Amino acid sequence: xxxxxxRLAPETASRIxxxxxxxxxxxALKEILENALDAGARSIAVQVERSxxxxxxxxxxxxxxxxxxxxxxxxxxxxxxxxxxxxxxxLGSLGFRGEALPSIAAVSRLRITSRRREADGAxxxxxxxxxxxxxxxxxxxxxxxxxxADLFFNTPARRKFLHSPAGELRAALRLLECYALxxxxxxxxxxxxGRERLSWPALPVSGLAPEDHGGAPGLxxxxxxxxxxxxxxxxxQLLDALGERDxxxxxxxxxxxxHARATREGQVFIVNRRWIQSPPLSQxxxxxYGNLLPGGRFPASTxxxxxxxxxxxxxxxxxxxxVRFADESAVFTLVAGACAKSLAHxxxxxxxxxxxxxxxxxxxxxxxxxxxxxxxxxxxxxxPEPPGLASPGGGPAxxxxxxxxxxxxxxxxxxxxxxxxxxxxxxxxxxxxxxxLAPVRGGLVIVDxxxxxxxxxxxxxxxxxxxxxxSAQQLLFPAVIDLSRSQFDLVLELGxxxxxxxxxxxxxxxxxVVIHGVPSDLTRENPGRFLQDLLDEVSESTARxxxxxxxxxxxxxYACHAAIKAGDPLSQPEMRALIDRLFATSRPHxxxxxxxxxxxxxxxxxxxxxxxx
Ligand SMILES: Nc1ncnc2c1ncn2[C@@H]1O[C@H](COP(=O)(O)OP(=O)(O)O)[C@@H](O)[C@H]1O
Ligand SMILES: [Mg+2]
Numbered sequence: 001x002x003x004x005x006x007r008l009a010p011e012t013a014s015r016i017x018x019x020x021x022x023x024x025x026x027x028a029l030k031e032i033l034e035n036a037l038d039a040g041a042r043s044i045a046v047q048v049e050r051s052x053x054x055x056x057x058x059x060x061x062x063x064x065x066x067x068x069x070x071x072x073x074x075x076x077x078x079x080x081x082x083x084x085x086x087x088x089x090x091l092g093s094l095g096f097r098g099e100a101l102p103s104i105a106a107v108s109r110l111r112i113t114s115r116r117r118e119a120d121g122a123x124x125x126x127x128x129x130x131x132x133x134x135x136x137x138x139x140x141x142x143x144x145x146x147x148x149a150d151l152f153f154n155t156p157a158r159r160k161f162l163h164s165p166a167g168e169l170r171a172a173l174r175l176l177e178c179y180a181l182x183x184x185x186x187x188x189x190x191x192x193x194g195r196e197r198l199s200w201p202a203l204p205v206s207g208l209a210p211e212d213h214g215g216a217p218g219l220x221x222x223x224x225x226x227x228x229x230x231x232x233x234x235x236x237q238l239l240d241a242l243g244e245r246d247x248x249x250x251x252x253x254x255x256x257x258x259h260a261r262a263t264r265e266g267q268v269f270i271v272n273r274r275w276i277q278s279p280p281l282s283q284x285x286x287x288x289y290g291n292l293l294p295g296g297r298f299p300a301s302t303x304x305x306x307x308x309x310x311x312x313x314x315x316x317x318x319x320x321x322x323v324r325f326a327d328e329s330a331v332f333t334l335v336a337g338a339c340a341k342s343l344a345h346x347x348x349x350x351x352x353x354x355x356x357x358x359x360x361x362x363x364x365x366x367x368x369x370x371x372x373x374x375x376x377x378x379x380x381x382x383x384p385e386p387p388g389l390a391s392p393g394g395g396p397a398x399x400x401x402x403x404x405x406x407x408x409x410x411x412x413x414x415x416x417x418x419x420x421x422x423x424x425x426x427x428x429x430x431x432x433x434x435x436x437l438a439p440v441r442g443g444l445v446i447v448d449x450x451x452x453x454x455x456x457x458x459x460x461x462x463x464x465x466x467x468x469x470x471s472a473q474q475l476l477f478p479a480v481i482d483l484s485r486s487q488f489d490l491v492l493e494l495g496x497x498x499x500x501x502x503x504x505x506x507x508x509x510x511x512x513v514v515i516h517g518v519p520s521d522l523t524r525e526n527p528g529r530f531l532q533d534l535l536d537e538v539s540e541s542t543a544r545x546x547x548x549x550x551x552x553x554x555x556x557x558y559a560c561h562a563a564i565k566a567g568d569p570l571s572q573p574e575m576r577a578l579i580d581r582l583f584a585t586s587r588p589h590x591x592x593x594x595x596x597x598x599x600x601x602x603x604x605x606x607x608x609x610x611x612x613x
Pocket of ligand 1: 031035036039060062063064065073074078079080081094095096097098099100101102143144
């Protein structure tokens with residue numbers, strides 16, 4: 001075998017390299033658009049002739065390029081945006097690789113006409129397949145016009161694989177839409193063969209006053225832009241979400257569950273004003289919607305995320321469509337949390353049967369089943385049965401299993417319901433001491449015991465903190481515990497809140513506290529340890545979250561640490577109480593962090609899977 005290694009001719013090498021940056025006609029438009037935005041344009045006009053690969057031009061009113069720099073701009077790795085690798089840590093522009101213009105120039109006929117504000121006139125250069133063929137003076141207002149014609153004329157292989165021109169144009173409209181969302185202060189216009197396809201005026205962006213978070217636009221501006229894009233009625237139905245943590249900021253406009261889509265097409269992610277694709281952001285968003293959406297539906301939402309540039313790697317791919325977060329899990333938590341909070345007041349479209357046959361569940365008409373065939377849960381009673389009445393020996397968690405939650409889920413011990421009244425309730429099953437399986441009409445509900453309890457305790461805690469003071473369970477032997485100095489200070493600071501929750505505490509003097517009573521439905525056997533966990537969680541959360549809604553933080557921390565855990569065995573009455581109480585909360589489908597609390601398995605689905613159609 002003979003081998004010979006050759007250096008590629010420069011034109012060949014640059015055409016091959018160009019293929020990475022300019023994968024398709026849309027990429028050329030994207031790069032040129034990003035250059036206009038980087039140049040501080042307030043008005044951008046796109047004109048397409050026939051199709052993107054045939055001819056298009058982008059005109060902006062940005063800074064312009066000096067006549068002497070025009071040809072330098074077309075050289076590979078020539079950029080005005082960064083000088084050293086470290087500059088990437090402070091990146092404020094969309095471009096930085098200095099590859100776009102030379103790449104486009106290598107595979108098209110490209111003309112750039114530009115004028116800086118202070119220059120007397122404009123100049124232009126015309127490049128064909130990477131070679132400058134003409135240059136000279138021209139007339140133009142300050143700004144830049146880039147014209148691209150005959151894309152891929154000299155790379156026949158690429159030409160063969162082009163998408164349909166109509167599809168490419170649709171993608172171009174979406175591209176403009178996404179950048180319009182990222183830059184509400186910029187006006188966009190696009191015409192195709194002389195016909196106007198879109199026109200969005202520049203908005204006087206409120207947040208651009210430097211005192212508002214560093215001169216960036218805010219939700220108000222985004223909403224206004226959304227209204228220009230999608231119509232006022234649609235925009236009015238979007239929900240605001242806002243959150244901040246560790247120098248990161250999330251703003252979002254969330255689509256209602258009924259506007260969810262079958263693909264992720266309705267999702268726009270903008271990170272540091274860059275339109276990107278991001279599976280983690282998509283997952284965080286999905287997490288926030290929890291049970292509000294069935295599987296296979298994707299929320300239509302726009303997210304604007306701001307992170308410190310040094311915590312973001314934008315140099316993952318030549319097209320710059322992907323980024324990497326240094327703090328991915330923190331980003332996830334921030335996004336999922338902020339969005340879940342905003343969605344919290346929406347009820348899921350599916351509700352488990354309440355109160356027996358008299359009230360039909362909302363999904364009843366979706367379930368094909370013969371009446372009376374399926375047992376269903378009798379929900380709607382807040383009151384759990386006392387342990388003694390439980391059907392014994394049933395599920396895997398039968399009697400005799402010692403249970404840390406025993407009797408405690410059954411917070412209220414009023415009189416038992418008359419035995420034998422009403423339909424016999426179906427058995428509940430505990431799976432791997434983590435999930436509770438509950439038959440409902442038309443299928444099965446699988447409840448995450450920890451998440452469900454967290455939701456219950458969270459709402460309980462909120463109610464107590466909002467005034468309905470919680471009852472305390474007095475300890476027979478008051479416990480003296482030693483706290484750290486900051487925990488002790490926090491007890492003093494939170495005194496009122498802790499009291500509302502049902503704690504009966506007496507500070508002895510740093511660092512000791514006497515616990516006389518604990519919240520009445522506390523499941524944890526070591527109240528001192530629990531108090532410390534609670535204090536630590538509160539202090540961590542208040543340090544992390546900028547909106548210091550103390551009641552919210554206390555409620556969440558309380559719920560999180562007081563809830564039964566995966567691995568805790570539960571008896572029948574405990575499971576029953578847990579489910580009853582879960583579905584009596586205002587938002588049974590998600591825990592306070594936005595994780596789902598239960599999953600439904602439909603009988604139709606099972607039948608289908610077993611071939612019983
Ligand atoms: N529309 C424009 N307005 C002003 N300057 C521009 C414009 N387009 C390109 N340039 C200049 O040309 C340079 C090279 O552009 P490009 O090849 O896209 O690389 P990059 O954007 O990564 O710097 C830019 O750094 C910028 O200085
Ligand atoms: Mg660029």
